[in-house]
Amino acid sequence: MKPKAPFRPLIGAHMSISGGAALAIDRALSVEATAMQIFVKNNMQWFAPGPFSDAEVSAFTQHPRRGELRSIFGHSGYLINLAAANPDFAEKSRRALREELLRADQLGLPFLVLHPGAHMGEGEAVGLAKIVAGLDEVFAAIPKVKTKVALETTAGQGSSIGHTFEELAWIIAHCQTPERLCVCLDTAHVFAAGYDISTQAGARETFEKFDQVIGLQRLVAVHCNDSKVGLGSHVDRHEHLGKGKIGLAPFQFLMQDPRFAAIPKVLETPKGKEMAEDRVNLALLRNFSE
Ligand SMILES: [Zn+2]
Numbered sequence: 319m320k321p322k323a324p325f326r327p328l329i330g331a332h333m334s335i336s337g338g339a340a341l342a343i344d345r346a347l348s349v350e351a352t353a354m355q356i357f358v359k360n361n362m363q364w365f366a367p368g369p370f371s372d373a374e375v376s377a378f379t380q381h382p383r384r385g386e387l388r389s390i391f392g393h394s395g396y397l398i399n400l401a402a403a404n405p406d407f408a409e410k411s412r413r414a415l416r417e418e419l420l421r422a423d424q425l426g427l428p429f430l431v432l433h434p435g436a437h438m439g440e441g442e443a444v445g446l447a448k449i450v451a452g453l454d455e456v457f458a459a460i461p462k463v464k465t466k467v468a469l470e471t472t473a474g475q476g477s478s479i480g481h482t483f484e485e486l487a488w489i490i491a492h493c494q495t496p497e498r499l500c501v502c503l504d505t506a507h508v509f510a511a512g513y514d515i516s517t518q519a520g521a522r523e524t525f526e527k528f529d530q531v532i533g534l535q536r537l538v539a540v541h542c543n544d545s546k547v548g549l550g551s552h553v554d555r556h557e558h559l560g561k562g563k564i565g566l567a568p569f570q571f572l573m574q575d576p577r578f579a580a581i582p583k584v585l586e587t588p589k590g591k592e593m594a595e596d597r598v599n600l601a602l603l604r605n606f607s608e
C-alpha cells in the first residue's frame with residue numbers, strides 16, 4: 319500500500335500574472351502554496367485586448383505542476399463597479415465583468431471574486447438594484463460560462479455595498495440565476511465592517527451569522543488578512559497576520575474547524591519581490607493546522 323500523502327492545508331496567496339498567467343503557478347509553488355488567487359488581466363486597465371490565446375490557455379492549464387495547486391480562482395479588476403452612478407462607468411463595468419468571466423472560464427477557474435459595487439451617493443437600495451441588474455445582464459450574455467461570481471464581503475469604505483451579510487444575501491436572493499453566485503469572505507473587511515472576529519468566540523459567532531444569513535454552502539473562499547484599522551472603522555487596509563488589530567484568533571479558528579478544511583484560505587497581504595512575507599504568513603496558518 320502506498321503511504322498516505324501528508325495532509326497539506328488549502329492555503330495560499332494572491333499571485334501576480336505578470337509575464338503570463340502560467341507564471342503565477344510557479345510563484346505560488348515557490349512559497350509552498352496549495353491555493354492561489356489571480357487577476358485574469360492587467361488590473362490597471364478596463365479591458366484586456368481580447369480573450370487568452372490558445373497558447374496562453376494551454377501554458378496555464380497544461381502547466382506540469384498545475385495539479386499541485388488544489389484551488390485556483392480569480393479576482394476581478396478593481397475598476398468594475400456594477401452600481402456606478404455614471405452610465406458610462408456602469409456600461410464599462412458590465413462589459414469588463416463579462417469579458418473577465420470569459421477569460422476566467424478559459425483558464426477553468428471555478429469562480430471570480432467581485433466587489434459588489436459602490437452606490438456613489440445614490441443610496442444602498444438603488445445600488446443593490448443596479449448590482450442585481452448588472453449581474454443578470456452579464457450572466458444572460460454568457461450562458462455557457464461555468465465560472466461563477468463570488469461576491470466579496472467589503473469593509474463598507476465610502477459608499478461600497480456588501481459590508482453586511484444581509485446585503486450579499488439580498489443580491490443572491492434577487493438575482494435570476496442565484497446558482498451562479500457564491501461568496502468570498504475577507505477577514506480584514508468583515509472586521510472593519512464591524513464583525514468582531516478578534517476572538518475565537520467572536521469568529522465562531524460571525525461564521526454562525528454568515529451561515530444563518532447567507533448559508534455556509536455559499537462560502538467558496540476566505541481572504542486571510544489582518545487589518546491595520548480597528549473594528550467598525552469601515553476602512554480597507556490589509557496587514558500581515560497577527561500584526562494588526564485583529565490578531566491570530568480567527569485564523570486559528572478557520573484552520574482548525576473542519577467545516578473550512580475544503581475552503582481555500584488566501585492571503586492578500588503586502589509582499590516584496592521575493593515573497594518572503596507570504597512564506598511567514600503561510601507558515602503561521604500551517605502551524606495552526608498541525
Ligand atoms: Zn477583493
Ligand SMILES: [Zn+2]
Pocket residue numbers: 470504541586
Ligand atoms: Zn479581499
